[in-house]
Amino acid sequence: MTSLQSRHIDNVYSIATGTALADPAASLVHKSWARCVREHGLDPTKPSPARILPAQEVRAHQQQLEHFLRAARAGMEDIYRRVADLGYMVLLTDAEGITVDYIGNPAWDDQLRRAGLYLGADWNEAHAGTCGVGTCLIERQPMTCHQTEHFDATHIALTCTTAPLFDHSGRLTAILDVSALRSPEARESQHLVRHLVSIYARMIEDADFLRSFRGHWILRLGTAYGLVDVAGELMLAFDEGGTVVGANSGARQALAENPLGREVSQLLHIPMDAIWRLGNGGASAMPFAHTVLLPGGGEYHASLLAPRVRRAAAPAPDIARPSDRLPPLARIAGDDPAMQQLLAQAQRLVDRGIHVLVEGETGSGKEVLARAMHGASRRAAMPFVAVNCAAIPDSLIESELFGYTPGSFTGGRAKGMKGLIAQADRGTLFLDEIGDMPMALQTRLLRVLSEGEVLPLGAESPQRVDLAVVAATHRNLSALVAAGRFREDLYYRLCGAVLKLPPLRARGDRRYLIEAMFNEEAAAMRPGARLSDAALQRLLAHAWPGNLRELRNVLRLALALCADGTVGAQDLQLPAPSDSAAAAAVPSAPASAEAGAGDGGLEGADELRALLQRHRWHVARAAAELGVCRATVYRHMKRHGIAPPQRM
Structure with a gap:
């Protein structure tokens, strides 16, 4: 151990165990030294070499960020071109401090690996002590950890400048780090690097934001009139109804309230017509001197970016991508009191971190409700993954849900497969017909819900997942628990809140539902078609044992059969009214x-x-x-x- 390292250890120990840290003005570095000793239990007298994870574990961490890595890699390559000649390298870690990508001079590979500036290095403060990445993960702000500011004496030759990267919901996603093995002794030598890292962190965030919301309208606000079209500092993504579904870091910081779920016109106090005109004429189309005055203060110029991809005409049955239309909660019911109360409860449950169990007869709209809750949440731009636990064969359900690694079993894909649960990461997992899930898999699902991690078949370590979970069933789960056919602990995990959907025959808004569904189907199949009064009365009188699913099928068939664009009673493939009335009088199974x-x-x-x-x-x-x-x-x-x- 060198004399410099020895003096450094004495200095760290003295400050970390002293009383000066109670001062609010104490530096981030000194506060971190105290955490390392008092909370992490690290000993500055016992320096440790860099901790590098095995390749398999690194791949697991990379898979959790695969949607983000492309934008991040482009930014890393660009910043590396600007700093490589000065002896710097660039790395990216995930939110746990694990290095998932890096760019450095290949001639320095051995030195970079020994220093921990390498793929798979663990820079979490709990292991590595005070460092650029680990301390940035805690402080969540750009910072420089320069030479002897590092806790571990083996790192005191390094200089590391970092900035946090957040997703569109404000969740910390990654850390961008620019480091050097050697640098001038003066800490001020890193000021320009710190500025550069902060700029590129925002550029990477915004590139990922634009990718995530390429199917939505994006309002860009900037202080520089001539640059707002290409460099909006504040960005809000919203749907055709004007509801904000995403906000970049600049917007979240500038607005005094959470913008998600708000109407963009109300949020910015701008008429919606004026916002739409931006899409035709650019910033110059904005009235009132081309500026937007934010409620919290600040004057910005505005520009509107139109959706760059077409939305699917009908959502896929298994996974709804960010561009899919999601029905707002308010649109899935009319004036039925029971449904209005249920939807009010659903709205209050959104983004609360509570698992929801939806109970209702087959076809009563359980998935529609789940999709609407997803669309009203901060996760709206992330995947909605629907899993029918009864429809997947027993032999495939485990691999479909949890995925598998390459070579896990004969007949599997050569590159393995990402399971449906992992695909729902940061989005919503909808477990339909949960009562039909085999008992063996219920145990594994319980671990996902309790630990927030999933273990693919053949993998040695689990992957972290962040899920909003909505389960649905037409069966009596508590009866299945009593019969020993459903795990009691899983049942109580799933039913953090229970929403009971009434059957269609019991709803007082049947007319609203019939007319809304008819207009929707007619727009897709026969624009201009109308529903006759006789047909409407026939539909209102039917008992609907198949609920909303049956109603949609009847309307589609009627639209296909009607001769002149008017659906009459004769076009409805329904039992005779007397049979329907008799069916309505029969109570559901006790x-x-x-x-x-x-x-x-x-x-x-x-x-x-x-x-x-x-x-x-x-x-x-x-x-x-x-x-x-x-x-x-x-x-x-x-x-x-x-x-x-x-x-x-």
């Missing part, structure tokens, strides 16, 4: 029956065989009568050894 059967009456082999025979072995019709999906019927047929006659 809870006791469901508790005894567990699957809508599928427990007994004789009952199931009789049901299938009555429907001439048409599984879809039998499933519809029971209110379950076909996969559930097939599962119970297999359990009881029941096969159609032609297979016997």
